[in-house]
Amino acid sequence: MRYLTAGESHGPKLTTIIEGLPAGMPLLQEDINEQLARRQKGYGRGRRMQIEKDTAEITSGVRHGLTLGSPVALVVENNDWKHWVKIMGAEPFEGNEEDIKRKVTRPRPGHADLNGALKYGHQDMRNVLERSSARETTIRVAAGAVAKKLLSLLGIEVASHVVEIGGVKSNVSSYESIQSLREITEESPVRCLDAKAGEDMMKAIDSAKENGDSIGGIVEVIVEGMPAGVGSYVHYDRKIDAKLAYAICSINAFKGVEFGIGFDAAHIPGSQVHDEIIWSEERGFYRKSNRLGGLEGGMTNGMPLVIRGVMKPIPTLYKPLQSVDIESKEVFSASVERSDSCAVPAAAVVAENVVAWELAAAIVDQFYSDRFETLKEVVDQQRKYAREF
Template sequence: MRYLTAGESHGPQLTTIIEGLPAGLNLEASDINEHLARRQKGYGRGRRMQIETDRAQILSGVRHGKTLGSPIALAVENKDWTHWTKIMGAEPITDDEEKEVRRKITRPRPGHADLNGGIKYGHRDMRNVLERSSARETTVRVAAGALAQKLLKDLGINVACHVKEIGGVIAKEQPLSASEIRERSELSEVRCIDPEASEEMKAAIDQAKKNGDSIGGVVEVVIENVPAGLGSYVHYDKKLDSKIAAAVMSINAFKGVEFGLGFDMARLPGSQVHDEIVWSEDKGYYRKSNRLGGFEGGMTTGMPIVVKGVMKPIPTLYKPLESVDIDTKEAFSASIERSDSCAVPAAAVVAEAVVAWEVAKAICEQFDSDRFDHLKKSVEEHRAYTKDY
């Protein structure tokens, strides 16, 4: 399985092409649009979410509600494109038109891709960078992840996400199943399962907005009923936890990844870190705890995958930081683009999508996956094998 995304933040549409999904998987646009709608929600979102109503159009690879095994093309329209047709159009413009429509940006924003991207590709207009490095691109990554989640769901694998922390406000730990996490987090405007912390998080977001600032946080993804043995201990590049870590780090503004106890392991003795192994006739092998987040040796243990991602504050501020004009080399306040004061609740949905994709990909690599019915049978046989091993 693999996918490629294309599109700019204010271009006509965002596109993704997905390859490698089994044939015969039940799939409808509603399976995708549910997750696109979740991504657009969240306390602290900016005006862009009032403009867009993201809906995926399935252009290929699905017929009469079932995947064909051929590449699937999805497109999501950018409604804001109507206001940007001259600025972002593909056709060449004259010198006179350039002054009128280009809105050239020469002041890179600290913390964004603007300056480095301009240096890499030789752009003298930072808009050529920021249009693609925008988090708007994650729209179609969530769409691709929705396909992965549909595959996992039909294999009996449950996926959920929630917000652990925003702006220093930390939610209380609660022993909940993935389905309970999903249910509770969807009731919260900040996607937090702790009602008291939710209100404190909203207050922190309000304060940041009032200050013209932004705040970040920590999100967590939980995936239950994953078959044991996905990934590999044989080669470094086949370890599934490393692939998931890379996927999480690929999300805009994410700067850290943890599994299970994560960095707390550095401050604990081994007896309080490793998960003791037990066996029962009913469950087969399982662990007394899940401090390692469902991984040992780069492979799944059969316990829930628990991965956290750290999102930095969004770099676009309404109280701009100092920057340097790349044309004049003079100091200026960085340019302001429309932005959110906090996008952590939405980022949780993106993290859920990319983690689900890596797990679904690993399953399709390990088992017979040309046809979904064969894949489901192979996974069921593997579960029976690991239980009685």
């Protein structure tokens, strides 16, 4: 299972083509649009979220609410495109290069601007920033929503919450059920389980905005219902934790990932790191604790997956950092594009969906998946086998 995305931040639309979905899987546009709406929420978002009301259109691969087994194409229109036709249009520009509006020659520290210009030889770095923009995560969430639908139909649920923003940490990590986690975080403007910490996070975001600054944070993704043994210990490129780490770090502005207790494992003894194995007739083999976050030896172990990612502060600031104009080589303050002061709550939704994609892809790769009904049967058989082993 794989997908490719296309589209620029201020281009006409964002597109993805998904290949490898099983035939006969129920899929509606509402399944996708629910996730797109969640991505646009969150305290600290900028004006772009007021302009774009993202909805996806399924343009191929689905008939009468069921996948066909052929590629599924999704399209999200950019409502702001009407203001950018002359700037971002595909037709040859009529006039002098100097007449192109909103040309970018001043690279912003922390962005792809300068590196991308050096890579592709762009003298106008708008050619870089339009594609490197986090706007691209819109269509990745759309693809992830399809994966979440597949997982949900297989009895696998994915949720997330924010554990830290700008140094303010949540003191609540436990939850009654994944459904209760969803309900609490959907009501929180910062997707935090801790109401008091959530209020302090919003104050930190307000303070950063007033100062023309930005702040980052940490999000946690929880997955329940994954059967044991998905992934591989045999080949490095099939280890599921490696794929999940890759997925998290592929999100714009994410700079680190950890599983379970993560980096805390570096300074405590092994007896407090590894999860003891026990057995019951009802559950089969399971772990007394979940410090390793549901992952051992490059495979799922049947326990809930716990994955955290750290997002750096957004580098587009309203008090710009120093930069150098690539044409004149003069020192300037970096140019300012419309931006958020904090996108951590929205990034939690993106993280959910990229994690869902990797898990769905691993299941489709590991089990027979041409037909959805058969895929469900073999996944259920794997669960039964593990319980009775």
